[in-house]
Amino acid sequence: MLLAVRNLTTYFFNGQGTVKAVDDVSYELEEGQTMGIVGESGCGKTVSALSLLRLIPGPSGRIVRGEILFEGRDLLKLSQDEICSIRGNRIAMIFQEPMTSLNPVLTIGYQVMEPLLVHKGMNKKAGILKCIELLKSVQIPDAPSRVGAYPHQFSGGMGQRAMIAMGLSCNPRLIIADEPTTALDVTIQAELLEIMKGLTRDHGTAMIIITHNLGVVARYADKVMVMYAGKAIEKALTPDLYRRPRHPYTKGLMASIPRLDQDIRQKLRPIEGQPPDLANLPKGCAFAPRCAFCVERCRREPPALIKISENHEVACWNYA
């Protein structure tokens, strides 16, 4: 087992109250495995990923509970220096927005090779050579001449490639790709995911893909975790989930994506209603107010995840 997250709970404490951004989330990941995290905007996907690297912005944000066992060590118990030696080295994170996630006053080359300088003790000369190699591997054309370029000279797609190259530079065991592609058009998105998938397969790197896009998950992830209002509400192997989604929310998500084999006269059905305020969650199931299958118990008690088959768990009273 590469990664075991147990009861991860991350809150933001601000003036108005406590934002329960990630609440009691557990999952496991094997070497080389790819997991997708899906859910609506604001459901806690990014915060759960940032928690793994202890990058929650303080002082309001705090991991209040949980264990993150990575290669046998609990990341939450490491010293500041120890967690620094894991970030970018053993676990790399690729962020949503390439253009704001790259430093505007430093060259692409320096930014891509920086993890090598920090973690591998490489000198700049060797770093540049390795950097060119990395930029080639993410298919940036004319890589040697792009090393000295600045982020504003890159397009969004090229910037994202550079981010991927940066993430892969130290050959990490786990890559977290937070919505790697939403800002990009669909063909570039597909291209980038292919590149990333290819490179991680070659190196046996495990991956967590965070996205809204169920199509991406279906194609690239071995397993899926569906999040709603800070909680994991359904976890399954990808084929199982797509064959038989169980949670009403997951079913809703599936029904809201367009399909090629669908009759075009049939309307897409978005999920009615708004996700709840994470600072002010309902007492029972957070999805209850929007749920067509809501029973009395749903409003009273929050459901826990229950196993309904070997590789499928769901948190819903309808299956209890």
Place this chain on the structure above:
Amino acid sequence: MKQYIIQRISYSLVILFFVSILIFVLGRALPGDPVQSAVMSTGMGVVSDDVIDDFKVQFGLDKPLHIQYLLWIRGFISGEWGRSIATGEEVLPMFMHRLPITLELFLGSVFWSCIIGIPFGIISALRRNSWLDVTLTTGAIIGVSIPVFWEGIIMIYLFAVIMHIFPPSGYVPFSESIQGNLLSMAMPTFIMGTQGAGLLGRYVRSSLLEVLGHDYIRTAHAKGLKERAVIVRHALKPAMIPVVTIAGLAWGYVVAGSFIVEYMFAIPGLGRMGVNAIFSNDFPVIQATLVMVAINILIVNLIVDLIYGYIDPRVRVQQ
């Protein structure tokens, strides 16, 4: 980069042209007739119109305004800055003599501003809302809001009159005694420097705080950089971009402060000369002083633009 520099320099020249017209016009529009006062200062009492006309011819004041302007500019460029009406001295040597003194004052105050202001800004940004931050920020507000002359009086009283560490006023040339020179300039430069330091510190603080909230700082942390490396390599450079701009804008205040400080500490620099010239309506000297102030500010802003281009690749490198 070359193109950028050329562009900046030509902007400066255009501005200088307009400023020179303004100075020229102001010189003529100012209340008080320079010819009258010059003639008066010769002690001849009330004089005939002939004498005044002679005077006008001697100083070229009989010609039409635009010719006067062109003559003035031509003279200025060729180093003939005219003679002081009050003392009859050549203006250019008067300037050259005093320039190093004022430059020393400027450099000294910039030194204090940076040495005090930048670390203060960085520390209070990193220790935001701690007692240290509150103390420093309050200190900065006091530093900025105390008028130069008041700070000067207090410092002279404390360090010169009571403690006898520094001379209360006067200037010792560098060539005469290095130690004496540094001692005589310590207080004036420090007073000007603290004014700048308060401003600089506050801008460094707010700019650094803004930068620390950017996504790319999170990226730097995610790479495994230690806190210190994140600040030094990823945050400081972009944080300096707005600070440098502000420093250029604030330079005018520094120049204005130098007039007061030179007068107060009896430093025989350009500021003191300018103030004296204004009192005696000595308009060749006033004009020359104003032009030099304008050139000074333009040069500083040119330097600021260059630093700006150096820091920010978006300015330097075309798309």
